[in-house]
Amino acid sequence: MDPNTSVNNTEATMLLSHAKTLRLHTGNLVNRSRLKKKCPGSPSEELRDCIQATLSDWFSTNKPSSKDLPDTLDCFFxxxxxxxxxxxxxEVKVSVKLFLCESGQSSIRDAVEMACRTLAVSQLDSVIIAPPGPLEGDSQSLAHLQPAWEQLEALVRSQQIAAIGTSDLDKDLLEQLYNWAQxxxxxxxxxxxxxxVMPPDLTAFAKEFxxxxxxxxxxxELMSAATFQEAMQEGAxxxxxxxxxxEWVLRYSIIVKSRGIIKSKGYLVSARKASP
Structure with a gap:
């Protein structure tokens, strides 16, 4: 075994055993030089590759001081x-889709604030929310959506988000949300x-409003718990x-308005250690 690998494993063990939160930023995926698969077959495969590659690179280049083991690991370059x-x-539009894997009350605000900080902007132009899936046997309902939507509304009022959107709502649920939402x-x-083909009733409602x-x-499900742990284990x-x-995954795209091209895109990921 390479002695450097052993040293890195020891340091990585110290970091992971102490940390309570992991925050990861993949960097710009328009340039995929650090990824194994240049053309992933699906968003899930792309995310898995990103987590594995970013963690692997980060652990191999960062050497912690034993006096300074952080509670939050910020894995970025x-x-x-x-x-x-x-x-x-x-000149650019910042578009975001936020996938919530758990129903933490602070997750949306944490994700938006991390995106603004990472991209050096005060406001995201649009955020689309993908809340955690309903419990087994249940269908998505307005009550299921409301807590997340209220958090998004607060971020619009504080001008951290300009516009908010939804994902995979049928006409009835979209109408219920529209009528309820401020x-x-x-x-x-x-x-x-x-x-x-777009459902005609959904198309008509969307056009009217x-x-x-x-x-x-x-x-x-963008990434299962098992797949996340596999990616993390390989990277760590x-x-x-x-x-x-x-906890959550935020995918962003920075689009040049005048040309309609993606200047950069990437993922921000947050994970939390379960309490013993």
Whole structure:
């Protein structure tokens, strides 16, 4: 065994055993030089590859001081930043989709604040929410959506988000949300794997109330707990990660308005160690 590998494993063990939270930033995926698979087959595969590669690179290049073991591990590379300069802010649109894996009350605010800090902006142009799936046997309902939507509304009022949207709502649920919400949804994503053609009733409702219908190919569960732990274990050089849980995943795109091209895209990921 390479002695450096042993040293790195020891240091990684110290970091992971002490930390309570893990925050990870993949950097710009438009340039995929650090990833094994340049053209992943699905969003889930892309995310798995990103977590594994970012953790692996980070643990191999960071050496902690035994006096300074942080409660939060921030795994990112300064050279991979997607920070937006003040000069270019008006020229780009920052679009975000937030996947909540758990129903933590602070998750949405934490994710939005981390995105603003990472991208060096005071406001995200649009945020689409994908809340945690309903319990087994239940269907998604307005009551299931309301807690997350209220948090998004608060972030709109504080001007950290300009517009908020939903994902995979049928016409009835979108109408219920629209009628209840103080800040109305500006968009609704539809998965074309479940319907090849936009449902006519949804199209008519969205047109009447100026809601943009978008398409996506994200699975219902972006990443299972088992897949996350596999990716983390590979990236953390085989260390035990059984007590780590995925909290949320934020995928961002920075789009040049005048040309409609993606300047950069990436993921922010938050995981938390389960309490003993």
């Amino acid at each position: 300064p050279e991979a930043t997607d920070a937006i300069t003040p000069e270019e802010r008006e 800040v109305k949804p500006s968009s609704n994503q539809v998965n074309l794997a479940s319907c090849c 100026d809601i943009q219908l978008l398409t996506h190919n994200d699975p219902k 050089q085989g260390l035990s990660v059984a007590d780590w849980r995925l």
